[in-house]
Amino acid sequence: MPAERYKFGHNDRITIDGVHYRPSGRQGQANLLRLVIDNALVDTSIRPLTDSEYVRLHSDKKIRIEEGYYSHAFQLLRDRAAGTDLSDLSDLDDEQLRTVAWKVEWCVRFNQARIGAAGYMERPNKTPEGLAAFIASERELIHRWYIGTFDASRPPGRKRAGFPRKSYDYPGATTLLEWLDLFERGDGQPGVFRPQYANCGNRRQLDPRALAIVEGEVRKFASGNRIKPTDVFTRVEAELMLLNRRLPPECHVSVGASAIRRRIRKLPTILIDLAHLGPKKAELKYNPVGKGMVTLDGLTKLGRMERVEMDDWEFDLFAILKHRHVRPGVTPQARAAARVLQKNRVSVRCTVTVAIDVATKCIVGLHVTPFPPSAAGSKSALQSIVVDKNPVAKLARCTSEWPMMARPSEVATDEGPAFQGDFRTALGKLQVEHRLPGKDPRTRGTIESFFRTFKRFCRIYTGQSFSNVVERGEYQSEDMASILMEDVYMRLVRFIVDEYHHKTHEGLGGERPYKAWQFNRADNRHWPELNPAPDADKRLLAFGLAVPNRVVGVDGVTYLNAVYTHDLMGKMRGYLGERRITIVTDPCDMGAILVRVPPDLRHLFPCEAAYLRFDAPDLEGIGLADWLKNNRDMRRYEKQEKLAGNPFRLTAHLDLMRDAEEARKRAGVPSHVVSEAQLNALVKLVERGGALRRAEKAAPSGRPIGSDVGSGSIGVSLAKPARARRPARGTSLGTTATSDDSINMYGEDDE
Structure with missing residues (x-):
């Protein structure tokens, strides 16, 4: 035997094993439940609850249903009608429930005023004048009650030709009288104000014999040839003519053009666009863009700058x-001459x-x-x-x-x-x-x-x-x-x-x-503090341009003829030597650059980051384009100045050179310019030295080295015969030569 079907209310809260859910419709034999965490729906979590599973959970007392928990209006109505079943309102959404509560409040306050209760001094009657006076005196009070209770204003009134539109939909005297009569016939139960739009109007005004013809031809309006409503009406007339030929004159059937147009307007727009635009364009048109993300983790709502x-x-x-x-x-004159x-x-x-x-x-x-x-x-x-x-x-x-x-x-x-x-x-x-x-x-x-x-x-x-x-x-x-x-x-x-x-x-x-x-209106409090924006150095590092192969010179770092300095540039240059580094520049502001400290040297700058900021205060606020233009102007100016100064500079130089040559001749000083004779003599010496180095060497000769020879001496030279040397100053003729007198030792000026 199948389990009895159970339908949850739209605003009910279902608790299963301590986890809260909210109904989200029904599919087949199961109710769909959406997970709720901190009164926020989790869109990605839907749990089906079958009727048989509900019976089992209910018998085990593992499920709890709180009717109207998520609707403040439902709870208010339940308090108004204590001890009354409000199941006939459980399927309404919160907006419809607020409208019911709005009507109930008007009726309750009028009934209290009529009997002089709740502090009312004047007792209105159910006459048009009495109802109008009551509405004029109470409408702002009831509207403020509505705003304070539901934190929302009532929608504006309906548009009526020739009348100003109401700022909110308070009732007129006739409407309030209808509400009071309905409320009284329903014994003061809120369910009497349930919307009954589905029962409005006569849905079957067409003759049943013509209905099938009209519906068939109206459905053909959604076709690829894009026919017009007048074409549909002509086709219906033709079909009805064939039908009326089989009927006696008193039973002829007719359909007005307005009835056909009403049915055409009721066709789904997506159906018409599918026929007129094609499936691809219709898909692009009706693919929802959506509200966008409202949460990152499914639990808490997005804050400022979180996404x-x-x-x-x-x-x-x-x-x-x-x-x-x-x-x-x-x-305007240029517009007149648009062609030019x-x-x-x-x-x-x-x-x-x-x-x-x-x-x-x-x-x-x-x-x-x-x-x-x-x-x-x-x-x-x-x-x-x-x-x-x-x-x-x-x-x-x-x-x-x-x-x-x-x-x-x-x-x-x-x-x-x-x-x-x-x-x-x-x-x-x-x-x-x-x-x-x-x-x-x-x-x-x-x-x-x-x-x-x-x-x-x-x-x-x-x-x-x-x-x-x-x-x-x-x-x-x-x-x-x-x-x-x-x-x-x-x-x-x-x-x-x-x-x-x-x-x-x-x-x-x-x-x-x-x-x-x-201000965060959703949570009724101020936003938390924002993540601070990066400072100037971090922005320069993130959005600047990296320039490799730079060096730290004596005066700092030079880039495009601009010199950038830092207090620690001497220390950095001492450790870097000739190593190349990378700098980061900002094309919009040439006032500073970032110099990258190599990783192996960062321990020497413990109070600094991976980049040091080198400044050129004179260039602050000057962009790269302006600086390059200034450089071009400066080079152009230098070239002009150089050309302008050449006659003076070169003339002075020639005069000084002529005077220097005359002074050399007067002093008898030889010319410091290498002559051809000096060059030939040097060539002959180089050729003779090369021949000696390639000749065969004679065997060593002479007496062996004695113990009195100083360290560093290697014996008698093989290049020339041994000969007596002049004794050094302070020594006698019989003194043996020391290491300082060795013929193979270099003197101080030999290098």
Whole structure:
């Protein structure tokens, strides 16, 4: 015998062996339960609970069901109707339950006021005037009660032609009277306000004989030939004509065009797009982008800068790439002469790289370039995350601030080449995790959704490129380009800082990203402290350019004719000697470089890091391009000065040389220039020495070495005969020569 089917309420809490679950519908013979940890649903954990398993757990008392636990409105209604079964409301969601509680509160307060209870001094009647007076006096109080109870405001009232729309949906006198009568007939039970939309209207107004024809032809509207509603109506008329021929005149069947149009509008949109657009385009259109990640570990919600998503996008807007012959600005007069101007300008589509914080939806990094996506552009956008962007905001004339600066915990990108190479190296140096969710855009839903916002920016200016040629029509996008390339970045900064950050965001529940950055509304407390942004040295190491084969000289490290110094450069030079080292430079600021200390010498600099910062204070704030231009100007100036000084310098040198030659002759000093005779004499000596070294040597001769010969003497020379030597000063003729008198010892001046 199959187990009795049991259905859980939408807001029930099911506890099995101490683990909490929340119902998530039913599939087949089992209820689907989602795991709950700290009142947060874990999307990746779903447990099926069959009816037979429920019976077993219930009999063993291992399962506990708390009805309406996750709905404050359900608990409030249960307290209102104490001792009453509210199972008829268990399948409603929390929004529907709050609406029921809103109606019940109006009825309860009116009944209390009618009998003078709960401090009411005036007793209203069930007349239109009495009900209107009660509504006018109580609507703000009841609305404040609703906001304080459910932490949300009531939705605005319905739109009615000729009447102003209510700021929230308080009832009118007639509506409140209907609520009171319904509440009274239901003995004050909240279940009487259960929505009954399914029972509204007559669903079978068409003649049954015509219904099959209408439904069949309406279904054919979703076809590849893209027929129009009028075509469907014509086909229905033709089929009904054949049907009416078989029927007597009094039984003829007819269908109005409005009934067919209503049924066409009820067709699923995805069905129509599948037929009209094809399966591939329909898949791209309806693949959900998603809300994006809300947790990293499945337990705690994301905090500020815990996950930053990055991607690049080609602008749907043509910008003017300034040419050397183009005017600095595009004026109305230039627009009138567009044909002439077109020859001297080039229109391009920019590539923008954006980094967005998932938790607050704030833009924390931005880079714009007229070139295709590249690792250099992605690296520049990454660098903008960890630097102060308020100076840029002021330069763009923003009214608001741009305080989003910190070191993110992880950066999520796609697997494109723009996010490889130098980009990954920079992330590693910043100690930031690189996340590659995959090619599915739904895994990076936050950044993918933001690019739709950029389309709003593109629509402000002329020169839109549009998505395709059909959408563009005859619009000349390139000819209509009006914004200069160098202005795109500043306009984007103004759009992000003053427009996007202060516009309510659906992903934040209607809150502004700027406010979400300052205060965590979800937890009703301030955000924890951010990871501090890297200091100047760490940013230079992560985003600078490595230059190998440098040396530490006497005056410091020289790079592009600029000299950088450090207090410890003398010590470093003493240990390095002529060893080559690597330096790191910043192309945007030539004021400092980092010099890498070899690993085997780092113990000699215990208070320093692996890099020493060498400074050139005179170059602070000067970029590489400006410095190279200054160098070229300096070399050009030196060349001009050299040419200008040649007549004076060379004339003086000739006069000095002539005077020196005359002085030599007067003094009788021989010329220090080698003459040809001196050269020939030296050649003859070298030739004679070579012949002697190659000749056969005679046997040793002469007396043997005595004991009185000093160490270092090796006997009589074989090159020349022994002869008497003049005694040294201070010695007698009969004294034997000492080691200092040996003919084979070098003197001090022999080298």
